[in-house]
Amino acid sequence: QAVLTQPSSLSASPGASASLTCTLRSGFNVGAHRIYWYQQKPGSPPQYLLRYKSDSDKQQGSGVPSRFSGSKDASANAGILLISGLQSEDEADYYCMIWHSTAWVFGGGTKLTVL
Amino acid sequence: EVQLVETGGGLIQPGGSLRLSCAASGFTVNSNYMTWVRQAAGKGLEWVSLMYSGGSTYYADSVKGRFTISRDSSKNTLYLQMNSLRAEDTAVYYCAGTESYWGQGTLVTVSS
Numbered sequence: 448q449a450v451l452t453q454p455s456s457l458s459a460s461p462g463a464s465a466s467l468t469c470t471l472r473s474g475f476n477v478g479a480h481r482i483y484w485y486q487q488k489p490g491s492p493p494q495y496l497l498r499y500k501s502d503s504d505k506q507q508g509s510g511v512p513s514r515f516s517g518s519k520d521a522s523a524n525a526g527i528l529l530i531s532g533l534q535s536e537d538e539a540d541y542y543c544m545i546w547h548s549t550a551w552v553f554g555g556g557t558k559l560t561v562l
Numbered sequence: 563e564v565q566l567v568e569t570g571g572g573l574i575q576p577g578g579s580l581r582l583s584c585a586a587s588g589f590t591v592n593s594n595y596m597t598w599v600r601q602a603a604g605k606g607l608e609w610v611s612l613m614y615s616g617g618s619t620y621y622a623d624s625v626k627g628r629f630t631i632s633r634d635s636s637k638n639t640l641y642l643q644m645n646s647l648r649a650e651d652t653a654v655y656y657c658a659g660t661e662s663y664w665g666q667g668t669l670v671t672v673s674s
Contacts, residue, residue, distance in 0.1 A: 495661060549612060551599070
């Protein structure tokens, strides 16, 4: 079982909100980890969006709109990327990442379709 | 403005070697941790290697013993020496400075 699990796809309408989840495997406590989120559009490198551990330990990427925010669902052992006021330009692949010891671990990515 | 520019990719036969470079500007390579991440066509992101500012290095199991990460402070450049290349190493290779700054990537194709 992968360390980080993301739904492979998600669809939402323009103007709506989308909640992208990143579920940690049993044995990994979401409360102990900073969750990093990246957006990747076709043909482009990943772009850092934000990191979230708690409301007192979070960081927004430079120039990233406040429509993008992070949170956690401890009961589901998951990190969440919330995108509000969806725009067509938000259509992209989204990856979560955590540090595990001295390595980065990525989720498989979620393809967000805005239609 | 931070810029990371990868070069050195190309077509190489299985078993061959290639050295990737990541030239940084607006960002000091030896003062920050640097990583290499790769992405095969149509696939997700895979962490490859990490170098801390103190010089410690770490590798994914899939490349351990074949790849070497290094840096040249005078050139403010990060490197990835890749030996004994395999078809499954075919990917776009990105360098990243901390978690925030990523280069545009360079394509490595391992094929006969």
